[in-house]
Amino acid sequence: MSTVSGATVFADEALLPDGWSDNVAVTFSADGKISRVDKEAAAQGERVGILLPAPVNLHSHAFQRAMAGMSERRGSEPRDSFWTWRQIMFRFLDALTPEDVEAIAAFVQMEMLEAGYAAVGEFHYLHHQPDGTPYGNLGEMSERIVAAAAETGIGLTHLPVHYQFGGCDGRPLAAGQIRFGNDIDRFQKLHEQAARAVKSLPGDTVIGVAPHSLRAVDGDGLESAIALAAGAPLHMHLAEQIPEVEEVLAATGQRPVDWLLAHHDVGESWCLIHCTQMTPAETEGLAKTGAVAGLCPITESSLGDGIFDGVAYLGHGGRFGVGSDSNIRISLSEELRTLEYSQRLRDTCRASVATKEKSTGRVLFDGAIRGGAQAAGRLSGAIAKGLYADLVALDGTAIDLEGRDGDEILDAWIFAGDDRMVSDVWSAGRHVVSRGNHVKGNAIRARYRTTMASLRGRL
Structure with missing residues (x-):
C-alpha cells in the first residue's frame, strides 16, 4: 500500500493549526508528507466534507x-x-x-x-x-x-x-x-x-x-x-x-x-x-x-x-x-x-x-x-506542510453534523456521534479507509473469522 505522489484531498471545512478554514486543499508527496495546504482553494482531487488531523x-x-x-x-x-x-x-x-x-x-x-x-x-x-x-x-x-x-x-x-x-x-x-x-x-x-x-x-x-x-x-x-x-x-x-x-x-x-x-x-x-x-x-x-x-x-x-x-x-x-x-x-x-x-x-x-x-x-x-x-515519535498531529498526511474525514452529511460549524463539529462527533461518521482515513498519505470501509476489509475480516473459529475450538 503506497502513497500517490501529488495526491490532493479537498475539504469543504478543515481544522488547521490556526483554526477552522473553508475550501481547503491538502497535497502530499510520495514520502507521505504534506507538501501544500491551500485555503479557499478550488475543488480538486478527492473531495470530503470535514477534514481533521488523524490521531x-x-x-x-x-x-x-x-x-x-x-x-x-x-x-x-x-x-x-x-x-x-x-x-x-x-x-x-x-x-x-x-x-x-x-x-x-x-x-x-x-x-x-x-x-x-x-x-x-x-x-x-x-x-x-x-x-x-x-x-x-x-x-x-x-x-x-x-x-x-x-x-x-x-x-x-x-x-x-x-x-x-x-x-x-x-x-x-x-x-x-x-x-x-x-x-x-x-x-x-x-x-x-x-x-x-x-x-x-x-x-x-x-x-x-x-x-x-x-x-x-x-x-x-x-x-x-x-x-x-x-x-x-x-x-x-x-x-x-x-x-x-x-x-x-x-x-x-x-x-x-x-x-x-x-x-x-x-x-x-x-x-x-x-x-x-x-x-x-x-x-x-x-x-x-x-x-x-x-x-x-x-x-x-x-x-x-x-x-x-x-x-x-x-x-x-x-x-x-x-x-x-x-x-x-x-x-x-x-x-x-x-x-x-x-x-x-x-x-x-x-x-x-x-x-x-x-x-x-x-x-x-x-x-x-x-x-x-x-x-x-511520529511527525504528525496537525494538517501542516512537512508533517505526515495523517488525515480523517467526517461525513458532512451525517444528521448530527448538519448545520454544525467549527468546534461544534467535534462536540457533535464526540458526544452525539460515533465511528459511522468517519468516511475516509489516510495514514502518511496511504488512503486506507474509503467511504467508511477499509480498502482490504473483506479479506481481513474473512481471515479473522477463520482464526476465531479455530481458536474457539482450542480454548
Missing part, C-alpha cells in the same frame, strides 16, 4: 481484541477485579499461535483505521511460545505485528516490551506470564530483531521500547531499557491499580509516580500509561515533566482501574493521548467521550475540561492529536 492510538495490546466479550462472567473469587481478569487473559493467550496473532492484529488495526486513528503504538509483550521457550526466530511475534501493519497500512510505532519478573520481589514469572519474559541480554537481542523487522515498512514507522512496569523490571532492567531507547519513544505502565501502588510502596518506600520522578529524568520521549492512581502532588509532578499520560478510558472503565484526574492534570499543563489498550471496543470518539464523562461523574459538573476559548470536544481532540504524535 495516534498510543497504546494497544493487539492480541487481546480476540478476548472481547469473554470476561464478563463472575469468577470464583468473591469480587472480580483487574487481577481476576488478568488470569483469564493468561489462560487465553496460551492458545495463541503466531498465525493467530497476525490475523488478530490485522483485524484490530483495520478497526482502528475505520474508527479514525491513523497509527498505533503497539505495546508488544507476547514474545515466546506458551511454555516460555523462544521461537527459533526470536523476533517471530514482532514480525507478525509488522506483517499485519504492512497489510492494513496503519502507521506503526512498535514497542517491544521488556518483562523480567512477576513482582517487585523479583519472583519468577508464573504460568501465563512466561511467554513475556526475557533477561536483559535476550531482550536486547529481541529488540534488535524487531528493529530490523520494521525496516520493511514505510518510512513513517518507528521503533521504541517499553519496560512493562515497575513490578515487572528491576532497576537494572529499567536502566537498560532507557539506554536502548536512546531518545526514541519509551512507554511504561504506571500507577494503574491500587494493589500495584501498594506493592511498589512496600518495596521502595515510595509510590510509583513519586519513585519514577525521583530516580529518572522523565521527559518528552516518555509515555506513562494509565496513571489512574495518583495523588494531587504526583499529578502535578508528572504534568510538569512534558511526558505524555497515555489514557485508555474504555479499558480503564472495563477493568475498574479508577479515574485519571484530567482536570487537575490539564490545569498544570499536562499532555495526554488516548489508546485502546485491551481493545475490548475500538472507538476514538468513545475514548474521548468516556474521558470527559468520567470527570463529570466524579466532580458532578459539566464541560469539565473546556476553556473560555475552546469547547470540550476541541480540548479533548487537540490534546489527543498532539499527545499521541509525541508519544509515538
